[in-house]
Amino acid sequence: xxxxxxxxxxxxxxxxxxxxxxxxxxxxxxxxxxxxxxxxxxxxxxxxxxxxxxxxxxxxxxxxxxxxxxxxxxxxxxxxxxxxxxxxxxxxxxxxxxxxxxxxxxxxxxxxxxxxxxxxxxxxxxxxxxxxxxxxxxxxxxxxxxxxxxxxxxxxxxxxxxxxxxxxxxxxxxxxxxxxx
Amino acid sequence: xxxxxxxxxxxxxxxxxxxxxxxxxxxxxxxxxxxxxxxxxxxxxxxxxxxxxxxxxxxxxxxxxxxxxxxxxxxxxxxxxxxxxxxxxxxxxxxxxxxxxxxxxxxxxxxxxxxxxxxxxxxxxxxxxxxxxxxxxxxxxxxxxxxxxxxxxxxxxxxxxxxxxxxxxxxxxxxxxxxxx
Numbered sequence: 420x421x422x423x424x425x426x427x428x429x430x431x432x433x434x435x436x437x438x439x440x441x442x443x444x445x446x447x448x449x450x451x452x453x454x455x456x457x458x459x460x461x462x463x464x465x466x467x468x469x470x471x472x473x474x475x476x477x478x479x480x481x482x483x484x485x486x487x488x489x490x491x492x493x494x495x496x497x498x499x500x501x502x503x504x505x506x507x508x509x510x511x512x513x514x515x516x517x518x519x520x521x522x523x524x525x526x527x528x529x530x531x532x533x534x535x536x537x538x539x540x541x542x543x544x545x546x547x548x549x550x551x552x553x554x555x556x557x558x559x560x561x562x563x564x565x566x567x568x569x570x571x572x573x574x575x576x577x578x579x580x581x582x583x584x585x586x587x588x589x590x591x592x593x594x595x596x597x598x599x600x
Numbered sequence: 601x602x603x604x605x606x607x608x609x610x611x612x613x614x615x616x617x618x619x620x621x622x623x624x625x626x627x628x629x630x631x632x633x634x635x636x637x638x639x640x641x642x643x644x645x646x647x648x649x650x651x652x653x654x655x656x657x658x659x660x661x662x663x664x665x666x667x668x669x670x671x672x673x674x675x676x677x678x679x680x681x682x683x684x685x686x687x688x689x690x691x692x693x694x695x696x697x698x699x700x701x702x703x704x705x706x707x708x709x710x711x712x713x714x715x716x717x718x719x720x721x722x723x724x725x726x727x728x729x730x731x732x733x734x735x736x737x738x739x740x741x742x743x744x745x746x747x748x749x750x751x752x753x754x755x756x757x758x759x760x761x762x763x764x765x766x767x768x769x770x771x772x773x774x775x776x777x778x779x780x781x
Contacts, residue, residue, distance in 0.1 A: 447733070538768070559734070587687065
């Protein structure tokens with residue numbers, strides 16, 4: 420499986436708090452190993468750590484000073500850079516090509532305005548439909564299409580685990596501590 | 601194409617403002633005709649109207665007093681009710697069956713806690729992976745899978761329209777007023 424890193428640009432304090440949290444949770448579940456941000460609230464990081472502690476997997480949030488350096492470094496390794504934007508090429512016409520390249524991918528997900536140079540630096544500017552909606556949905560759809568749904572069957576080996584059920588809420592705990600008495 | 605209505609439950613004032621806005625935008629783009637809510641900020645409705653005025657399509661937000669009546673009415677018509685929840689059956693194992701039923705669907709999307717009875721009233725409780733992430737992502741994935749990506753090629757006949765481009769931001773205006781002088 421190719422490695423996926425998400426680069427979140429333009430996070431605005433307070434205003435984007437919950438959107439960036441959703442974005443990190445989506446990145447984690449849909450197969451990314453890390454989300455790089457410039458600066459976010461401590462609470463976003465804490466929420467994600469809490470999810471990781473309970474539900475397993477390995478997912479990092481990394482704060483960097485300069486996102487341009489991150490992009491440059493990634494480009495130097497000959498990996499792919501994909502920018503999700505409503506102005507780009509429709510995902511329907513390009514996803515198979517990207518999957519076939521088999522390269523590690525950095526996915527750039529902006530908040531409102533994204534600097535012009537991001538469009539230039541990216542190998543692909545991809546639209547999840549050419550209409551305004553949500554960067555959270557865009558990231559999820561991109562990864563779901565890339566991995567063809569297989570990411571939703573991954574075992575996270577968490578302390579908590581849901582047993583899928585038609586009507587119930589069944590959560591299994593697998594603490595090393597015996598909770599049965 | 602089957603009719604899709606989204607029922608948003610448990611919206612919390614201020615806290616859920618942006619999440620519910622993203623949810624409505626996703627519902628609109630991914631093929632729903634309406635989102636039913638109990639009570640939301642005027643600003644959420646205004647944002648969606650603005651998007652509709654600029655980018656086209658027909659999408660309504662309907663406020664109702666009692667969501668139980670809405671569910672009951674929908675059930676009486678022999679339509680499907682699907683509740684998106686991390687506790688449900690993995691979408692991978694059920695989406696083909698749902699598509700094949702060919703019925704109109706009400707999709708229930710909760711905020712944090714969803715009353716027990718919603719699990720009982722729904723025909724299917726479906727998980728977009730059995731891990732916590734985002735109701736915005738969940739709705740997008742469900743509809744993308746249901747419509748097999750075709751929803752992203754719909755023409756919204758908006759006043760503004762993006763011409764997909766590899767690097768640029770190309771927006772076409774189609775006002776009836778001539779803006780050329």
